[in-house]
Amino acid sequence: MHELSWDEIAAQLAVDDVALLPIGATEQHGHHAPLLLDTGWASVVAEEAARRANCLAAPPLHYGWSHGHMAFPGTLGLRAETLTAVAVDIGECLVRHGFRRIVLVNGNRMANLAPLEIAAVKLRMATGALVAVADCGLLARGAVAGLSEGGPGTLGHAGESETSLVLAYYPHLTDMARAPGGFVAQVRGAAPRHGHYTLDARLDGDSVSMPHLPEEFRARTEARQGVVGDDSLASAEKGRAMVAAIADRLAGVIAAMRRTEVTVRIPPIVA
Template identity: 70%
Template sequence: MPRTASVWMHEMSWNEVDEHLRRDDVALVPIGATEQHGHFAPMLLDTGWAIVVAEETARRSGCLVTPPLHFGWSSGHMAYPGAIGLRAETLTAVATDIAHSLLHSGFKRVVFVNGNRVANLPPLEIAAVKLRVATGAAVAVADCGLLAREAVAALCEGAPGTIGHAGETEISMVMAYWPQFTDLAKAPGGFVPAPVPDLASPPRRGHGSLDRRLDGDSVFLPHTPEEFRARTEARQGVDGDDSLASAEKGRAMVAAIAGRLAGFVEELRGMPVTVRGTGPVA
């Protein structure tokens, strides 16, 4: 029986990877998390973002995708059962080792596709900087929540502040790609969005905003797991509005994000890259 062509590296034989490297040297590394998204959505959601965006990007651009990493920097959700997190320095080390292995194989351009939107950024950005400086390889981080903010916001019908955790965007994505694990009958409802900031408002407590309509001055003050649970427990740990989510929106959002990432892959291919010092990970 003939083998089915795949963009996933772990579904290929080693010689098929070798043949691919003669044509292209870009690898996408999907990295997500295992953490709660209410009573009605699966804990795979963050990794799900990275999986579907990386796969669609690879189909558009002709690159390969590594097996996904289902663990991220999830300290804020550890008060909820089932969360599995890595320390920030561990995530940096794991991402660095994955990329270093790819560079040793012959890849020269590696993109960490972050599905644990914004939360994984500090450890992954540190890994990318370390790899760029140490090896000269083109190593980048693409965040599924930040890559196509204008296009995603245009697809949302909820008021500003409704995009958050297990909100309109995330639930649209799992409705499109993992409906068998999603039960909107269990959704909490009754979400009240954060007010839109004005110039006189105090700084928002977080550097990264998924919702472009909430951009403004900011500072960073992390919450403890207990604080997050106390703030969100009445709504199952949800910090967003799922009520306007749909599978159609989910597919359109993934297409918009993957389209932007495919364009960035083409930009990476145009960069002159000389890789050095990439012995095997030991």
């Protein structure tokens, strides 16, 4: 969208009313990967899905709910309520222009979910627009797990899938010589720290949500540079295949959204 002129966007709106809003984060991903990794997930998946579905992707939001990584320099985040408010503000702008179907594409896998799910409800209730949240970590878990070589748990933070993403799309910002390599399974007990969702379909089971403090996460992952998962199994080929699987699934979601009747109420402009 941001690479077009306003009249080109108007021409697209004359034939389609779907907009994808990529939302990522600026947070640590070990020594080997750039802080833009989560925004990379959102941007690349949104662009690939937009090509498949012939719709528009809005400019990405580079900030997310990154409180859990604040013990690592460079991590920049928004409060949960701020992220919700920003997503609602941008969504309302899209609705005012004529977009009736909006997908919040979450690249900060699971971490942004709660604020974005609230934003989706607020937008839906306020405008009537059809709003979905598509999480890059959850949208095609089975397909991504099937593309992985490692055992359960290797798809964690900056692990097999995320390192594959940056090798495929941001190789100039990735230095595998600085990666920790290998994999150390996280301790799993009656109160798993990953919360109610898992990135890896092979880890599904009973769960409870227990947030960690930033210093706890750093201490727990210090030996692995803040990495959870297996970066040693990553490859650019896997990264492209995983993005394709997620984008294919998102294109299917968009097709289903287009079949749904939508009646929209235009919200007032609030300065």
